[in-house]
Amino acid sequence: MSKKQPKWLDDAIFYEIYPQSFCDTNGDGIGDFNGIISKLGYIKELGCNAIWMNPCFESPFGDAGYDVSDYYKAAPRYGTNDDLKRLFDEAHKLGMHVLLDLVPGHTSWEHKWFKESMKAERNEFTDRYVWTDSIWEEPEGMGCIRGISERDGSCAVNFFTHQPALNYGFYRPDPEKKWQQSVDDEGPKATLEELKNIMRFWLKNGCDGFRVDMAGSLVKHDEDGKGTIKLWQNVREFLDNEFPEAAMVSEWGEPDKSIQGGFHMDFLLHFGPSHYNDLFRCPEPFFSSRGKGDAYEFVEKYKENYEKSDKKGLICIPSGNHDMDRLARHIHGDELKVAFAFLLSVPGAPFIYYGDEIGMNYVENLASVEGGYGRTGSRSPMQWNSGKNAGFSTAEEDKLYIKLDPDMNRPNVEKAVSDKGSLYNEIKKLISVRQSYEALKSKGGIEFIYAEKNKYPLAFLRTSDSEKILVVINPSGREASFESGLVPAEVLYNFGEKITFENGKITVPPVSAGYYKVNNE
Numbered sequence: 001m002s003k004k005q006p007k008w009l010d011d012a013i014f015y016e017i018y019p020q021s022f023c024d025t026n027g028d029g030i031g032d033f034n035g036i037i038s039k040l041g042y043i044k045e046l047g048c049n050a051i052w053m054n055p056c057f058e059s060p061f062g063d064a065g066y067d068v069s070d071y072y073k074a075a076p077r078y079g080t081n082d083d084l085k086r087l088f089d090e091a092h093k094l095g096m097h098v099l100l101d102l103v104p105g106h107t108s109w110e111h112k113w114f115k116e117s118m119k120a121e122r123n124e125f126t127d128r129y130v131w132t133d134s135i136w137e138e139p140e141g142m143g144c145i146r147g148i149s150e151r152d153g154s155c156a157v158n159f160f161t162h163q164p165a166l167n168y169g170f171y172r173p174d175p176e177k178k179w180q181q182s183v184d185d186e187g188p189k190a191t192l193e194e195l196k197n198i199m200r201f202w203l204k205n206g207c208d209g210f211r212v213d214m215a216g217s218l219v220k221h222d223e224d225g226k227g228t229i230k231l232w233q234n235v236r237e238f239l240d241n242e243f244p245e246a247a248m249v250s251e252w253g254e255p256d257k258s259i260q261g262g263f264h265m266d267f268l269l270h271f272g273p274s275h276y277n278d279l280f281r282c283p284e285p286f287f288s289s290r291g292k293g294d295a296y297e298f299v300e301k302y303k304e305n306y307e308k309s310d311k312k313g314l315i316c317i318p319s320g321n322h323d324m325d326r327l328a329r330h331i332h333g334d335e336l337k338v339a340f341a342f343l344l345s346v347p348g349a350p351f352i353y354y355g356d357e358i359g360m361n362y363v364e365n366l367a368s369v370e371g372g373y374g375r376t377g378s379r380s381p382m383q384w385n386s387g388k389n390a391g392f393s394t395a396e397e398d399k400l401y402i403k404l405d406p407d408m409n410r411p412n413v414e415k416a417v418s419d420k421g422s423l424y425n426e427i428k429k430l431i432s433v434r435q436s437y438e439a440l441k442s443k444g445g446i447e448f449i450y451a452e453k454n455k456y457p458l459a460f461l462r463t464s465d466s467e468k469i470l471v472v473i474n475p476s477g478r479e480a481s482f483e484s485g486l487v488p489a490e491v492l493y494n495f496g497e498k499i500t501f502e503n504g505k506i507t508v509p510p511v512s513a514g515y516y517k518v519n520n521e
C-alpha cells in the first residue's frame with residue numbers, strides 16, 4: 001500500500017488550539033475563528049508552523065464539540081464556513097498548515113441522521129448507527145441509548161450517553177445476532193463513504209488534514225484492530241488518490257496499528273500502554289527535580305513501538321492536550337524548560353497545547369463546562385496580557401466560557417515575551433535549534449544510549465544521513481553521570497550548568513539539558 005508523506009509534516013511543529021478558550025473578538029465570552037486568525041502571527045513567532053484545532057462544527061456541545069450535529073457546518077459561535085476558510089487562507093499565507101479534528105466514531109444524538117435512525121420505518125439512516133433489534137437487548141461492552149426511540153432497539157454509544165456510535169460494522173459479527181452487521185454490509189459501507197465525503201468537503205475548502213478522534217474505535221468487537229486498520233487503509237487509498245498532501249494524525253495510542261492503517265503519525269496518550277504519564281503526570285514524574293521518577297518503562301515501550309513502525313519518526317509526544325492535566329499542575333519553573341528540551345528533541349511532530357508555552361496552570365475546582373469534568377481546569381481562557389480578562393475577551397467576567405485562572409501571578413504572553421528567561425523564550429530557542437538540524441526533526445532516527453531503571457539522566461542520539469546529535473537530559477535536582485565515549489564536536493543547545501565530557505564519562509549537572517553534535521565514527 002502506498003502512503004504519500006506530505007513533505008510539510010517533516011518539520012511541522014503543532015500548536016493545539018481549543019477554540020472556545022483562545023481569543024474572543026466579539027465580546028460574547030467565547031473564542032472564535034477571527035480570534036484565532038488574529039493570533040496566527042503569535043503562533044508563528046513562537047516557531048510553530050501548524051495548528052490542530054479541536055472540533056469547530058455545529059454541535060449542542062455536550063462534549064465540547066466532540067458531539068457533532070452537522071459535519072458540514074462550522075459552529076455559529078465560532079463564525080461561518082467562510083470565516084473558517086479565511087482561517088485556512090491566512091494560515092497558508094504565513095506558511096502554516098491547519099488540521100481539523102475529525103470525529104468519525106460518533107455523532108451527537110441531535111444529529112439529523114440519528115433522529116432519522118430512531119424512526120420505526122426503514123429509511124436511509126436506519127443502519128447509520130449500531131442498533132440492536134430489541135429494546136431489551138443491550139450491545140455488550142458498549143453502553144447504549146435506550147427508550148427514547150420509536151424504533152425497537154438499543155443504540156450503542158461510543159463515549160458519553162449522548163454520543164451514539166456510527167456503524168462501521170463488526171469485525172466478526174455473531175451469526176446469532178442478526179443486528180450485528182459486517183463491515184461489507186451496505187450500512188457500514190455507506191457510513192464510510194459519508195466519512196470520506198466529509199473529509200473531501202473540508203480538504204477542498206482548504207484544511208490540510210485531520211487529527212482523528214478515537215481512530216481505533218470504529219469497527220466493533222475488533223480486539224486486534226484488524227477491521228479498523230483495514231477501514232483506514234481504504235481511507236488512505238482515497239487520500240492518496242485525491243489529497244496526497246493531507247496529513248493524518250491519529251488519537252489511537254498504538255502506533256504500530258495506526259501506522260499500518262495509513263496514518264502518518266500517532267499520539268502517545270495519557271491512557272493506554274505507552275507509560276507517557278510516567279514522564280509528567282504521576283505522583284513522582286521523571287521530569288520532577290525530586291528525581292524519584294523513572295523513564296525506563298516509557299523508553300522500553302517507545303523502542304518497541306519504534307521498531308514496529310519501521311523506525312520512522314511517527315510517534316507524537318504532546319506537551320498536553322484538552323483531555324489531560326496541564327503540564328504545570330505537576331512540574332514547575334526550570335523543570336518545565338527541561339521537559340520541553342525533551343519534547344522538542346524527540347522524533348514525530350511536537351504538539352504544544354495552547355498556553356503550555358507560558359506555563360499556564362491547571363485551574364482547580366472548576367464546575368464542569370460542556371462535558372469537561374476534570375478536564376475543565378486544562379481548558380481555561382488563554383492569558384494574553386495583564387488587562388481585563390487577561391486579554392482573552394471584553395465580555396463581563398461572569399460571561400466567560402470558562403473561568404480564568406484566579407492566581408494573581410498567573411503567567412501571560414505579554415510578560416513571557418518580554419522576559420528573556422521565560423519558558424516561552426526557552427521554547428522559542430529550542431524550536432529554532434530543532435528546525436536547524438535534519439537529525440532533530442520528525443523523521444530523524446533515535447537511539448537511546450542511557451535510560452536505566454530508576455536512574456538519571458536520559459540520553460539519546462538523534463540521527464540523519466549526515467548528522468548525529470546527542471541529547472542529554474537531567475531533570476533531577478542532583479548531578480548525574482554515565483559512561484560514554486561520545487565526544488561532542490559542537491554545542492547546539494544548553495540549559496543549566498555545563499555538561500562535562502571527561503575520560504569516557506558524561507557528567508550532567510542538576511536540572512540541565514544539552515544537545516551536542518557528535519562526529520560520525
Ligand code: NOJ
Nearest residue numbers: 063066159213214322323
Ligand atoms: C477524545 C477527545 O479528545 C475527547 O475530548 C472526547 O471527549 C472523546 N474523544 C470523545 O469524542
Ligand code: CA
Nearest residue numbers: 024026030032
Ligand atoms: Ca466570540
